[in-house]
Amino acid sequence: MAVPSTDRGAAGNVAGPEKRHPVEFTAHAGEYFRIWIVNLALTIVTLGIYSAWAKVRKRRYFYGHTRIDGEAFEYRANPLAILKGRLIAVAAIAVFYGVGYFAPLYQWLLWIPLLVGGPWLLVRSLAFNAYNTAYRNVRFRFEGTYKACLKVVLVYGWLVLFGILYPYFKHRLIRFVAENHRYGTTRFEVADFKKPFIGAYANAYGLGFVLIAALFGLGFAAMRTKSPLLFPGGVVLFYGGLFLLFAYVRARTTNAIWNAVRIGPLSFESALRARDMIWLYFSNLLAIAFTLGLATPWAVVRAMRYRASKTTVIASGRLDGFAEGQAQQVSVAGEEVAELFDIDIAL
């Protein structure tokens, strides 16, 4: 059965009154704590094999508790496939770090396959995750090709070398990721989000500059007065500053991206606030540190609930009209290797 590859799917043609659907997140920290701790214990007892099931259960729990218009998301990955991917990933990581520890001089040689393979991993990982995510029994898809991804990396990747131009590269990469997603047959459309996205980084760079100047000032003061408090003060200032900047950039860029995305008749409103995020991350950090990690589930649920509470789907048509595309299997290896190498482009 051939599915016409229409740009906007059937949904684009259905017009209607605008309706706001806040994203609901209904997970409970207590319930997730039990899932989390049982996952951990079983992973330990099975020497890691259960971790594939653990990952699927965790995702299914969170997806199942994320609802729009009363309907929940589904995560459909097969744990056996994930286990296979993990074994491949562990082998790859062992080679990478083994060479890194014992022959660091040769490690740069491994960056070549990582540079060439990185885009492949990214594309496969996105495809796997999209294909295994469904809403209202319609799957997401990622149709970005390796060639197109490599092109983005090669054409704009060198900007990373000039730290200050990095945001432009990141923006291109995220644009590539977002534009190539589909919900069923309906393509994600992405308006220009360059300005708010790069603006967030520009502000952060400005603040970072002030922070560095303050640190230099503190350093001079420390040399003059030899006060024992100035060194820890500098450390607190440095990490505190990084923390603020991280949370700020996270909030602003997430908003910039989601406010630019359209899926057929749907648009999004993301209103994360930097100061909320700073408090959220900071309190989570303290909670995790002081409970020896036991507050991790609570922290995760809390962060997700906040994110959901600030996200709204605006539907100018019905959510009913999205067409499912053609089935195709997506292999898992890319996803697991990418995860271990921390290759992740979050939307």
Add this chain to the structure above:
Amino acid sequence: MTEFDAVYYDGRTSARKPVRVRGYTLAIQIVGEGLRLDVPLGKLRVDPPVGGTRRALHLPDGAQLQTDDHAAVEALFPRAHALEGWVHSLERRWPYALAALAVTAAFAWWSVVDGLPLAAKIVAGFVPVAWEAKLGEQTLGFFEGRLCRPSALGAARQQALQQRFATLTAGLADGYSYRLLPRDCRGIGANAFALPGGAVVMTDALVKLARSDDQISAVLAHEIGHVRHRHGLRMTLQAAGLAALAAALFGDATSITSLATTLPTALLQRGYSRELETEADDYAFQRLREVGLSPKAFAEIMLLLEKDHKKRSGGESRDYFSTHPATAKRIERALTAP
């Protein structure tokens, strides 16, 4: 007969249709507006339960039923998932969760105290000496030039120290190429350190601090102990293992919270190094006896180092004591060494 409400999706669009489902022994019947469908139970696939999330029943041709009626789904598909059904029952009750917590805590404790050091020791056994030497070269490259310059001691003095080092390493035949590297490292103070593969760096300040050459031999024997027991390599492996463990247990939260694990990890590292120091001390006592020296020399130099440290404390230098076991205890062990 089981009967429940569900939402039906036809597998072609995102349109939802509220339906009533009747479950019989061999099939289910789905009834909704303009829909009447009989599906044999054998053609249905049901997802394992996770928490209180909605259950999905996958029909042939990609159609789907979703329902919140967990009891009805369980009644229709008893024991559909042997493994995950059991896991689900564990996840639902606090006593099991607490048992899981006990298992996890015990494992974490055991890993940190015994497991990781043991694993590092075993893995180190598989690492060829040549690789280890390479690791040492890297570290040495960091010290040379940046922190240390060639020793300012006279040639005859250096010759005498090399002689002592040669006596200590004579006949060890463990594959390491032992080398004594006297260096002038102003920022480090009186110190000596062993690098994986056999290089031992000793600062001029230490030579000047020592009251007798036997005391220098005592420090060198301690450093040789580090080399022989492959402490540099084992520390590297333990650090990697600890980081991996922390990531596995708490890597769940956002990346920034990984900061929270940095401090405990650093503290644990120091605990490890204390254990390794004791191991190197023991080796030093034994080796000193073998070459006809007394472990008392070790006690003496420890006292001198401690005094020196107290005098200089307040400075920001990497000192000999921050990662070492309580000096008094080490001195006592040296004095009572068999």
